Amino acid sequence: MFALRNASVVGFLVQMPCCASHLVTHLSSGHGMLSSKRPSPYSAVDTERYSSLVKSVISRVSSQTPTTMQEEDEHMYGPIIGTPPPTATATGGERRRSPKVLHPFLHPEETTAEEEEAGAGPLARIHLSRGQGRSAVPSVTRILQQTLSPEQVFYLERWKRKMVQELGEEGFKEYSQNLFKQGRTFHSALEDVFTSGVKWEAGSPSEMSQYSPEVRGYMESVSHVLEDVREVRAIESTVQHSALNYLGIVDCVARYRGVLCLIDWKTSEKSKPFLSNTYDNPIQVAAYAGALNTDVNYKYQVENGLIVVAYKDGSPAHAHKINSELMSDYWKTWLLRLEDYHEKRSAQASSDVSEKR
């Protein structure tokens, strides 16, 4: 909770860079204004826009690197098997290269003027049906999972090792399954909201009491976002890119504050006040949107995205906007990941062949 409020206050602070550092000191000392239950009037500030400035103000140079951390970890938990030490070039530098073929993100020729004008149209909920020649088509999740940077793999494995140390193998399994379950329950609660066709009323106690304690907090968390969602066009609906041959299931397509967006709902234990806290989520959104824009089942184009991070304690969800400019950057990153995936696959295939011989 405290971290959430910090974020919105920091967002406000950086609007006045001259006194930012002074006020940041104020913040860390737990100033009284932070403990107010009332939503901060500064929460409307576009925190993402100022995120780099915030970081430059509040960040400190750390002497730790993945390599030194790995050395420490090995000392504490024993050696890591099969994990090469990550390098600095494995993330930033490498990801800055351009895709070999810059496939377009938008396909306006797929749009029917009448459909676009008609607005909502029927609600799409295309279920995934494998076996119709789709079994060979990889999914967005799989591609992202298999093309994580060595650094991401390092931190994820390190986190897992620590959790297993703490909870034991069985405990960790249970913990992970519970996280997935919460996410799924939250998604189906949202699905019910959108399919009911009933306008969302700001989280009244009666509204909330219909939800199981498991999702109540999450629903309360996204309540203020749901108020701004209109014209839901698709829910949990399959999209497939006609040329790039990948598929995925879109959470939601709707208007958010009047802008047509591809919306991705997330649950999180940690506060994620900045878009950069969501790791590969924006790439996932760009991948889905790019596919939808080529998919004949959808007669419109979606240029914007929204990632909504909901919290179990009911504190206000963070809604991260991805405008069309940002989206085309993430689209390029997605194309790179897709290239990486295919390269990896063909390398794997040729090594399989040589093994057989």
Place this chain on the structure above:
DNA sequence: GGATCCTTCTTCTTCTTC
């Protein structure tokens, strides 16, 4: 009926004085 698929999440950090 069983198996498989797509999702659902998980990483990034610190230590000092009032």
